[in-house]
Amino acid sequence: MNSFRRLLGYLANYRGLVTLAIVSNVLTAIFTVVAIPLFQPFLELLFEQVEPVTEAPAEVSIFDVESIGQQANFWMSEFIATAGKETALAWVCGFILLSFLFKNLFRYAALFFMSPVRSGIVRDLRNHLYAHLLQLPMGYFTEERKGNLLSRITSDVQEVESSILNVLEAIFREPFIIVGALGYMIITSPSLTVFVFGLMIFTGVVIGGVGKQLKRSSTVIQEKLGDIVSRTEESLGGLRIIKSFGAEKYQAGRFAELNDSYRHSLVRLLWRRDLSSPLTEFLGIATVALLLWYGSREVFSGSMEASTFISFIFAFYMVIDPAKNLSKAWYNIQKGLGALDRVEEVLDLPNAIVDNQGARTRDAVETGLSLRSVSFQYSNHTPEVLYDISFDLPKGKVVALAGGSGGGKSTIADLLPRFYDPTSGSITLDGHDLRDYRLKDLRDRFGIVSQEAILFNDTIYNNIVFGLENVTPDQVEEAARVANAHDFITATPAGYQTNIGDRGNKLSGGQRQRLTIARAILRNPDVLILDEATSALDAESERLVQDALQKLMAGRTALIIAHRLSTIQNADEIIVLDRGRIVERGTHLGLLGRGGAYSKLVALQAANE
Numbered sequence: 123m124n125s126f127r128r129l130l131g132y133l134a135n136y137r138g139l140v141t142l143a144i145v146s147n148v149l150t151a152i153f154t155v156v157a158i159p160l161f162q163p164f165l166e167l168l169f170e171q172v173e174p175v176t177e178a179p180a181e182v183s184i185f186d187v188e189s190i191g192q193q194a195n196f197w198m199s200e201f202i203a204t205a206g207k208e209t210a211l212a213w214v215c216g217f218i219l220l221s222f223l224f225k226n227l228f229r230y231a232a233l234f235f236m237s238p239v240r241s242g243i244v245r246d247l248r249n250h251l252y253a254h255l256l257q258l259p260m261g262y263f264t265e266e267r268k269g270n271l272l273s274r275i276t277s278d279v280q281e282v283e284s285s286i287l288n289v290l291e292a293i294f295r296e297p298f299i300i301v302g303a304l305g306y307m308i309i310t311s312p313s314l315t316v317f318v319f320g321l322m323i324f325t326g327v328v329i330g331g332v333g334k335q336l337k338r339s340s341t342v343i344q345e346k347l348g349d350i351v352s353r354t355e356e357s358l359g360g361l362r363i364i365k366s367f368g369a370e371k372y373q374a375g376r377f378a379e380l381n382d383s384y385r386h387s388l389v390r391l392l393w394r395r396d397l398s399s400p401l402t403e404f405l406g407i408a409t410v411a412l413l414l415w416y417g418s419r420e421v422f423s424g425s426m427e428a429s430t431f432i433s434f435i436f437a438f439y440m441v442i443d444p445a446k447n448l449s450k451a452w453y454n455i456q457k458g459l460g461a462l463d464r465v466e467e468v469l470d471l472p473n474a475i476v477d478n479q480g481a482r483t484r485d486a487v488e489t490g491l492s493l494r495s496v497s498f499q500y501s502n503h504t505p506e507v508l509y510d511i512s513f514d515l516p517k518g519k520v521v522a523l524a525g526g527s528g529g530g531k532s533t534i535a536d537l538l539p540r541f542y543d544p545t546s547g548s549i550t551l552d553g554h555d556l557r558d559y560r561l562k563d564l565r566d567r568f569g570i571v572s573q574e575a576i577l578f579n580d581t582i583y584n585n586i587v588f589g590l591e592n593v594t595p596d597q598v599e600e601a602a603r604v605a606n607a608h609d610f611i612t613a614t615p616a617g618y619q620t621n622i623g624d625r626g627n628k629l630s631g632g633q634r635q636r637l638t639i640a641r642a643i644l645r646n647p648d649v650l651i652l653d654e655a656t657s658a659l660d661a662e663s664e665r666l667v668q669d670a671l672q673k674l675m676a677g678r679t680a681l682i683i684a685h686r687l688s689t690i691q692n693a694d695e696i697i698v699l700d701r702g703r704i705v706e707r708g709t710h711l712g713l714l715g716r717g718g719a720y721s722k723l724v725a726l727q728a729a730n731e
């Protein structure tokens with residue numbers, strides 16, 4: 123129900139349109155029901171079941187059904203007497219036609235007003251979900267699979283649109299029609315109405331039971347779809363490996379397994395869903411048959427006029443479609459709520475890293491960063507990956523992290539901009555815990571050049587600017603020049619406006635790296651976090667990248683994660699990590715002289731080159 127309340131919350135943003143839609147629906151209902159009362163007196167007079175009424179009733183009250191009937195009969199009699207039966211019939215038909223014309227006009231108006239509401243809610247839900255995803259702590263993304271998230275933002279939201287929003291119209295329209303027609307039925311024959319109503323409740327309970335199962339199946343289906351998206355995404359990213367290992371058949375087999383399982387669940391869902399229409403129709407017809415049987419007996423026994431019974435059936439006919447639509451709406455809502463729950467799950471995830479009350483602002487680094495006895499584990503069920511790490515990164519100095527793979531270098535780098543918080547110990551900036559600063563101010567202090575050049579499907583210009591405001595084209599060009607990127611950029615077909623494709627795949631590895639360096643230069647960060655690229659570049663490209671990095675680092679505070687030890691010889695301090703612990707620290711020459719872990723690493727690398 124919580125998810126449904128949230129949906130109503132989204133609906134509240136469109137109050138005006140929803141009100142217009144509801145008003146249109148009420149008018150639709152009025153014009154649907156208004157034709158019914160005309161039938162009875164007309165049929166009675168036409169078939170001469172009652173004597174023409176020549177005198178109007180003394181008093182007409184809306185609480186006195188008989189007086190209304192008498193008044194209607196009087197008008198009808200007068201009309202038939204003066205205009206003749208045929209003309210009267212033509213008028214009644216004309217009136218019915220007109221009422222249906224208005225009914226449909228207002229029905230369309232209601233749909234017209236609801237369309238922007240439906241599409242608007244889908245847009246809001248997606249925007250909200252996307253913005254929330256970007257806010258979530260990094261830890262979430264390692265545990266949740268990407269495909270699962272993708273399917274929530276695409277197919278689950280779509281499912282909400284097609285299942286729930288699609289039937290909002292029905293929810294806002296049909297009850298009015300049902301209430302109107304039911305009101306007329308009660309006035310005409312309370313006993314018959316109670317009889318019909320009992321049958322309808324029974325039908326509703328049967329349909330409701332099947333609907334509940336649908337919600338459960340829908341959740342399973344969406345999860346399986348998430349697995350399929352995940353697998354596809356993973357395979358597209360690893361195509362090169364799949365091809366080179368000749369693993370196409372193996373991967374296709376694994377994919378087929380998932381796909382089969384999805385199909386299996388889908389079939390079960392479709393079987394249930396498709397049950398709704400035949401079941402509803404059969405139960406509807408059963409109700410009609412019972413009504414005919416029960417009502418005709420009343421007519422035969424003389425306790426009801428045939429014309430009353432016919433107009434009752436007409437009113438009942440008016441209820442069938444809306445009731446059918448409502449039951450279909452119930453099915454769809456159950457299906458959609460499964461999807462909405464999954465969207466909710468993500469929206470309800472709390473963001474663990476948020477600003478403290480009264481958080482400090484900061485627009486420059488004054489003394490630098492310090493780590494004190496920092497330990498870290500990614501989650502409660504994984505082992506600690508950093509133990510008791512302490513070191514300083516003073517302003518203007520360069521500290522390099524070295525050590526074997528999995529030592530914890532990248533993890534330390536992720537703790538500084540608070541992608542994660544330490545499990546114990548503290549990290550301070552200018553003497554204050556990182557958690558005391560406004561997150562945005564803190565992160566603005568850092569420029570990150572990661573191992574993998576992270577670029578987006580956009581122009582070169584936008585990839586360099588990337589979120590910065592008030593930047594001039596001259597500044598962008600200057601940054602590109604410093605990063606040794608300007609020349610290759612101007613050689614592309616549209617220069618700075620060239621689109622670089624998904625993740626920058628229209629560029630070479632070295633070009634991608636130089637773009638990310640230009641991006642970091644433009645931000646002019648106080649502290650640079652540099653995760654050296656491991657992928658080998660050709661000599662010329664490597665020279666251009668190294669040169670750009672040197673220019674970027676000049677005079678800046680920097681934490682370098684060194685993969686090629688030759689690049690960190692000038693660092694002020696080199697910290698050597700092994701399985702999460704600091705095993706050695708000092709300058710390049712000092713460490714070499716000691717002949718410990720660092721010199722072994724250097725020797726190992728020299729042998730490999």
Ligand SMILES: Nc1ncnc2c1ncn2[C@@H]1O[C@H](COP(=O)(O)OP(=O)(O)OP(=O)(O)O)[C@@H](O)[C@H]1O
Nearest residue numbers: 264500501504507526527528529530531532533534
């Ligand atoms: N998201 C994660 N969830 C759980 N464990 C992780 C996660 N990321 C890294 N680890 C683990 O943390 C340890 C340190 O990893 P980290 O990436 O910091 O090492 P590294 O020194 O940067 O390695 P490399 O030089 O290979 O990049 C490793 O044992 C790794 O398995």
